[in-house]
Amino acid sequence: ASQVAFEPGSAVLNAASKANLDKIAKALQDRPALQMTVTGQADLTQEKEGWRKARIDDMVLAQKRRAAIRAGGKADEVASVSAAEYPALLKDVYKRADIKKPRNMIGLAADIPQAEMETLLITSVDVPDNAMRELALARGVAVRDYLAGQGVKLDRLFLGNVKTEGQDKDWAPRAELSLAPR
Secondary structure, eight states: OOEEEOOTTOOOOOHHHHHHHHHHHHHHHHOTTEEEEEEEBOOHHHHHHHHHHHHHHHHHHHHHHHHHHHTTOOGGGOOOOOTTTHHHHHHHHHHHOOSOOOBOTTSSBOOOOHHHHHHHHHHHOOOOTTHHHHHHHHHHHHHHHHHHHTTOOGGGEEEOOOBOSOOOTTOOSEEEEEEEEO
């Protein structure tokens, strides 16, 4: 339980990670003499494509929120995109994107399969220099905030310096947890 796993390019906790953090929160509540440091990690060479894919997913969610607003709803009520909604929303994102698109014989953007749209969009996303630092920090914050939400006092939870380089080949996206006496 000294690590919390993440999907490449993402700082969102999955169900398995939340279940492990629930156990850690309970253990910390039972041992008030301990404090925890959370150190987020990210690696550009191993997470570049995952980071880009996560940005495309963010664009698709933003497109769904735009559609909700146009329909008279509220953007903050839209939390996720279902698998059934994804293809149509991706197509809208593709149409809006300012990228070089394949053209048909009369010069209009050609209709292409979903996989090709995703590939063109993913390759068009630039990864800024500070992206992995921000991702690592977001992972640490996600873990800390989840534990705080489970009743662990914030004065017992600390963020360590993020790690963004020097990962070995077996490395996986994660945040590391370390305990220390108060």
